[in-house]
Amino acid sequence: MALLQISEPGQSPDPHQRRIAVGIDLGTTHSLVASVRNGVSECLPDQSGRVILPSAVRYLLDDKGQTRRQIGFEALAAQAEDSQNTIVSVKRFMGRSLADLPDAGRLPYQFEDQPGMVAIRTVAGVKSPIEVSAEILASLRQRAEDTFNDDLFGAVITVPAYFDDAQRQATKDAAQMAGLNVLRLLNEPTAAAIAYGLDNGAEGLYAIYDLGGGTFDISLLQLSHGVFEVVATSGDSALGGDDIDHLLAEYALAQSQMQAATPQDKRTVLVAARRTKEKLSTDGNAHLSCALSGGMLSVTLTRAKLAELAKPLIDKTLAVVKRVLRDAKVKADEVKGVVMVGGSTRMPAVRDAVGGFFGQQPLTDLNPDEVVALGAAIQANQLAGNNAQGEHLLLDVLPLSLGLETMGGLVERIIPRNTPIPCARAQDFTTFKDGQTALAVHVVQGEREQVEHCRSLARFELRGIPPMAAGAARIRVSFQVDADGLLSVSAKEQLSGVEASVVVKPSYGLTDDQVANMLREGFTTAAADMKDRALREARVEAERMLEATRTALAADGDLLSPEQRAELDRLMTQIGQRCDRGDLEALEAATKALAQGTEAFAAERMNRSIRQALAGRQLDQL
Amino acid sequence: MNIDADDFTLLGLHKGFALERSQLDAAWKALQARVHPDRFAAEGGAAQRLAMQWAVRVNEAHQRLKDPLKRAAYLCELAGVPVQSESNTAMPGAFLMQQMQWREALEEADTAAEVETLSDEVQLDRKARIARVTRLLDVDANPTQAAQEVRALMFIDRLLEEIDARLERYEDAI
Numbered sequence: 001m002a003l004l005q006i007s008e009p010g011q012s013p014d015p016h017q018r019r020i021a022v023g024i025d026l027g028t029t030h031s032l033v034a035s036v037r038n039g040v041s042e043c044l045p046d047q048s049g050r051v052i053l054p055s056a057v058r059y060l061l062d063d064k065g066q067t068r069r070q071i072g073f074e075a076l077a078a079q080a081e082d083s084q085n086t087i088v089s090v091k092r093f094m095g096r097s098l099a100d101l102p103d104a105g106r107l108p109y110q111f112e113d114q115p116g117m118v119a120i121r122t123v124a125g126v127k128s129p130i131e132v133s134a135e136i137l138a139s140l141r142q143r144a145e146d147t148f149n150d151d152l153f154g155a156v157i158t159v160p161a162y163f164d165d166a167q168r169q170a171t172k173d174a175a176q177m178a179g180l181n182v183l184r185l186l187n188e189p190t191a192a193a194i195a196y197g198l199d200n201g202a203e204g205l206y207a208i209y210d211l212g213g214g215t216f217d218i219s220l221l222q223l224s225h226g227v228f229e230v231v232a233t234s235g236d237s238a239l240g241g242d243d244i245d246h247l248l249a250e251y252a253l254a255q256s257q258m259q260a261a262t263p264q265d266k267r268t269v270l271v272a273a274r275r276t277k278e279k280l281s282t283d284g285n286a287h288l289s290c291a292l293s294g295g296m297l298s299v300t301l302t303r304a305k306l307a308e309l310a311k312p313l314i315d316k317t318l319a320v321v322k323r324v325l326r327d328a329k330v331k332a333d334e335v336k337g338v339v340m341v342g343g344s345t346r347m348p349a350v351r352d353a354v355g356g357f358f359g360q361q362p363l364t365d366l367n368p369d370e371v372v373a374l375g376a377a378i379q380a381n382q383l384a385g386n387n388a389q390g391e392h393l394l395l396d397v398l399p400l401s402l403g404l405e406t407m408g409g410l411v412e413r414i415i416p417r418n419t420p421i422p423c424a425r426a427q428d429f430t431t432f433k434d435g436q437t438a439l440a441v442h443v444v445q446g447e448r449e450q451v452e453h454c455r456s457l458a459r460f461e462l463r464g465i466p467p468m469a470a471g472a473a474r475i476r477v478s479f480q481v482d483a484d485g486l487l488s489v490s491a492k493e494q495l496s497g498v499e500a501s502v503v504v505k506p507s508y509g510l511t512d513d514q515v516a517n518m519l520r521e522g523f524t525t526a527a528a529d530m531k532d533r534a535l536r537e538a539r540v541e542a543e544r545m546l547e548a549t550r551t552a553l554a555a556d557g558d559l560l561s562p563e564q565r566a567e568l569d570r571l572m573t574q575i576g577q578r579c580d581r582g583d584l585e586a587l588e589a590a591t592k593a594l595a596q597g598t599e600a601f602a603a604e605r606m607n608r609s610i611r612q613a614l615a616g617r618q619l620d621q622l
Numbered sequence: 623m624n625i626d627a628d629d630f631t632l633l634g635l636h637k638g639f640a641l642e643r644s645q646l647d648a649a650w651k652a653l654q655a656r657v658h659p660d661r662f663a664a665e666g667g668a669a670q671r672l673a674m675q676w677a678v679r680v681n682e683a684h685q686r687l688k689d690p691l692k693r694a695a696y697l698c699e700l701a702g703v704p705v706q707s708e709s710n711t712a713m714p715g716a717f718l719m720q721q722m723q724w725r726e727a728l729e730e731a732d733t734a735a736e737v738e739t740l741s742d743e744v745q746l747d748r749k750a751r752i753a754r755v756t757r758l759l760d761v762d763a764n765p766t767q768a769a770q771e772v773r774a775l776m777f778i779d780r781l782l783e784e785i786d787a788r789l790e791r792y793e794d795a796i
Binding site: 019154183184224326382383384385393394395419420421422423424480482483544545547548549551552594595596598599602603605606609610612613 | 652654660790
């Protein structure tokens with residue numbers, strides 16, 4: 001029964017305790033997977049030795065009319081010739097509706113305006129951004145499993161710090177679809193700080209400047225005693241290196257008085273522009289040339305010209321940086337260090353501008369494309385329990401305020417942004433009409449006063465309120481945000497006890513059943529495969545539960561009476577026996593029994609842990 | 623240790639208004655390092671749920687104690703005198719007169735310098751009131767008087783917010 005056990009002699013003092021955990025940077029332009037091996041975090045290469053997987057998925061039909069898909073470089077290579085079916089930068093569409101995409105007209109896709117989240121029509125049918133992202137994640141999962149020749153224990157997946165609830169939930173759904181156990185969604189800037197080892201002794205305020213292909217992100221982290229606190233965060237989810245490509249392409253077309261007439265032309269000139277831009281990071285000038293339907297495009301560009309074209313965009317990023325500093329009530333010279341993340345920070349113009357603004361040389365030692373994945377892998381290793389000495393704890397904050405719609409389309413703020421999470425907050429509301437028996441609850445996220453300027457996260461109704469005079473009912477609406485920043489909301493009428501609640505899945509509302517369906521369609525074909533997969537997953541889950549219990553017993557087994565201990569041992573043995581048989585339901589029942597059997601033990605352990613924390617502090621104060 | 627204990631007991635701090643921010647933060651982080659769900663990511667659902675409840679509670683206590691006004695209001699409440707900021711808005715006449723004068727001064731101010739002067743004056747008044755709250759709560763044990771001061775401070779903080787918003791507009795215009 002060696003399900004999660006890998007033997008790497010001499011690497012871990014207790015090899016069977018080692019669990020394979022990876023960090024995944026699911027990026028706009030490209031994605032990476034990393035893992036801690038031999039104590040070092042490193043990105044895992046594909047069979048050709050490349051660590052970068054372009055975030056591109058192409059859907060196509062083969063000779064027999066079967067749908068196929070290409071992922072990564074293969075898809076990217078076909079981008080110019082089949083741009084309608086080759087989806088790039090899908091991260092921009094996650095949790096977004098068509099109305100949220102001002103540049104939709106410039107893109108070569110056939111968008112379907114579905115409620116909540118936009119979808120894209122391809123030769124293989126209508127694809128949601130979640131499915132497309134799941135293809136990328138599944139590909140990286142496969143790469144990791146091939147590398148270790150084993151199943152993964154879990155993954156940490158990074159998201160931009162300002163991603164709202166809909167975008168985070170969509171990311172988590174995509175991971176679930178790809179069959180990944182999400183240990184944590186981690187903010188990209190925090191991952192970068194971990195990669196630079198700022199958790200080891202660094203104290204003070206650090207700025208993480210992340211200019212990737214499609215998103216800009218600035219975060220201020222306060223580090224002290226191994227605690228990461230996100231003090232403030234902001235960004236622009238539609239600003240990045242891709243925009244510079246567009247500007248460069250438009251400039252080149254204007255210079256030669258040509259036009260990109262077809263979707264293919266648009267792609268071709270963008271690909272050429274990106275290549276030229278990258279060349280200008282090392283060379284003083286470079287040639288942009290490509291074949292369009294109207295003839296050859298050929299223009300020579302200098303680094304100075306690129307800097308001039310990019311300046312408005314760089315200035316836009318610095319304006320966001322200023323706003324974040326003001327939000328945090330700090331000055332630029334109070335920032336102790338600046339970490340550079342994202343391929344676009346290779347541009348000398350960007351480095352100079354950021355260095356000038358903060359009055360110091362930014363940190364650029366690590367590969368800016370890899371740094372987020374490397375940090376995520378370190379965190380994943382820690383969460384999987386592989387690094388017992390590691391003491392860093394990540395305290396995160398809510399990126400955007402959460403509120404409710406009230407009378408007149410105004411927003412009542414329930415939890416302000418930058419509140420440390422996990423957190424919970426409740427607010428009382430009442431009825432405004434005599435005999436009112438239902439109350440509509442509309443949950444929104446954003447900083448503006450008017451509902452239409454905020455993002456709608458969920459709507460639900462509290463029904464069955466007993467008829468009362470206006471203002472007599474006491475309806476308590478409770479918000480709970482977990483450590484991943486995901487929200488659940490419940491409403492309860494206090495006098496009658498009538499209750500309603502939702503786990504906020506964004507308005508596009510994929511139910512778990514739908515996700516499971518998409519999973520089936522997307523990743524398995526035969527029914528036998530399905531069953532096999534379910535059993536395998538149940539075994540992994542059972543083993544996870546066993547490992548957790550063993551760890552807990554080793555640490556705090558003395559809290560149990562001999563009888564309690566015997567009962568837990570019995571439940572564990574039961575799982576062991578059922579793992580070897582092929583009975584899915586019996587195994588699931590045994591796992592559930594152990595989970596229930598350990599609840600009281602978990603509470604005892606928590607109490608001990610807290611007592612130790614308090615005792616430790618009192619010693620410190622003496 | 624009880625999850626329903628008051629914020630001070632929970633964080634192991636002396637129950638009083640005077641509180642060093644660094645001491646509060648250290649207590650918060652030490653406790654959070656023990657109870658945060660990330661500490662239990664490799665464990666079962668029961669441990670995760672419990673950790674979540676504790677982490678939420680510890681964050682709540684920290685948020686409340688770190689804000690001087692919320693801390694003062696909380697101490698009044700613990701002493702049996704809720705501040706009732708929504709329902710009890712009866713303020714002394716002299717205080718309301720002062721508020722009106724300040725608001726007029728803000729309306730009439732034309733330059734950033736004038737707004738700065740006003741800001742300094744209000745800040746000074748705030749500081750004096752905070753000192754009074756400290757004495758009322760920690761020395762005189764007079765929560766009723768303290769609650770009155772807390773209500774006044776709530777008015778003052780709202781005014782300071784408006785002053786800051788105005789100053790930001792001046793900054794943006796530069």
